[in-house]
Amino acid sequence: MTSEEARARLEGLGLEENAVAVLLAHFEDAERRDKKGHGFSRVPWLETLDFDRGARPLRAAAEDGFERWDGNGALGYLVLDAIVRATLAQPPAHARLVVAERCFPSGVLGYWVRQLAEGALVAALTATSPRRLPHPDGGPPLTGTNPIAIAIPSSDGTPVVADVSMGAVTHGQVLAEEASAEELVPFGGEQSHKAFALAVGLELLVSALAGDAHGAVLVVARPEHDPVPAFRALAEGRRLPGAQSVS
């Protein structure tokens, strides 16, 4: 699918102009970073979803150090875009926790925190999604793939963006038959109890703050230091997270 076709089909869904632009920019970025499962393949998927085309997220509570948003039926992409733009427009004096209730699908989390880091904020974002990962001992799926993305701005102009899902493969790879459903387990092989523990911790953290529906939790803060340039030098040219993203 071309970008032009994706735009036409999103417009065909009845989404308003700004919503089309937000989704298209996200899908184009995912394609560029070779995260095909989060790219244009989502357009036909959205065409199968029943959602309110005109819904807009609401900011239900706003203090300098805490905000609560309600997706209010809008696609998660639009909720996270609204949060990113509101945060960049009015950054916290020091730090802010943002809870997003009813925020699905959330897309590539690194995409959202990179924008915050490009706006000179440190950011960490996690989000829940349908339960797909079982316990390492087996049984029913207990948690989403529950990625966490962390972005740190740099005076050299390029943030470091770590974006890690707790699954050994992605749901998108299963849908595309690049991986079997049995491979969608916590990553880490013999040490998959570690990725499972992180998936459980993130699942319950988001659920405790945002409720049963899929949600997201963002922490943003103003950095006091600029550690990235020295870290890049220490890495001696080895590829750091976000230069090409970790799926």
Place this chain on the structure above:
Amino acid sequence: MTSEEARARLEGLGLEENAVAVLLAHFEDAERRDKKGHGFSRVPWLETLDFDRGARPLRAAAEDGFERWDGNGALGYLVLDAIVRATLAQPPAHARLVVAERCFPSGVLGYWVRQLAEGALVAALTATSPRRLPHPDGGPPLTGTNPIAIAIPSSDGTPVVADVSMGAVTHGQVLAEEASAEELVPFGGEQSHKAFALAVGLELLVSALAGDAHGAVLVVARPEHDPVPAFRALAEGRRLPGAQSVS
């Protein structure tokens, strides 16, 4: 080493009574949870360290949603204990980010967040430590083992506590010759780029907020929901993080 011997040797270091009690309680808990590398074995290690026996952490900034602490030469255990007690004494209205500068050693992170969850707060804590993990492609050590611990309170009385280090083995295991130095790499085998990405993200997050010296970053929030009992039911008796901790 017995608890009594550990107490006598900590007193012999010239630590004041409260400091001895804090360290001893942490080491005893680590022994009970079979985290020997964080238990009494740390007493002879502390005896080799040059540190200010009477130093106390300072709270340099305090707002409802943000605090900054300075270890001020005190052992990291004492810094984190002071932060936990101050947080329980005065929890945030909604959420708080706490930055701890000069906070080393930080001990078992799950130990600190468990106390916050037993006090009805959701908590996530990470901390940096000496660089020990190399890039998956090799080269010099770039990050600490940089654990992250997440605790969620539960109306059933027992929090879930996920506490995951990004190393395949611990530095303590290397010291105890239970593992070789070559095994101290990001966990995950073929997918160790994921644990490495998390270690880098956490390293730079803490460094951007707390500076070059080892530090810690804590997020605490009041939960709005109680997801743990239903999650335990879904897990059908399988062991969840924190029932026996993940090293």
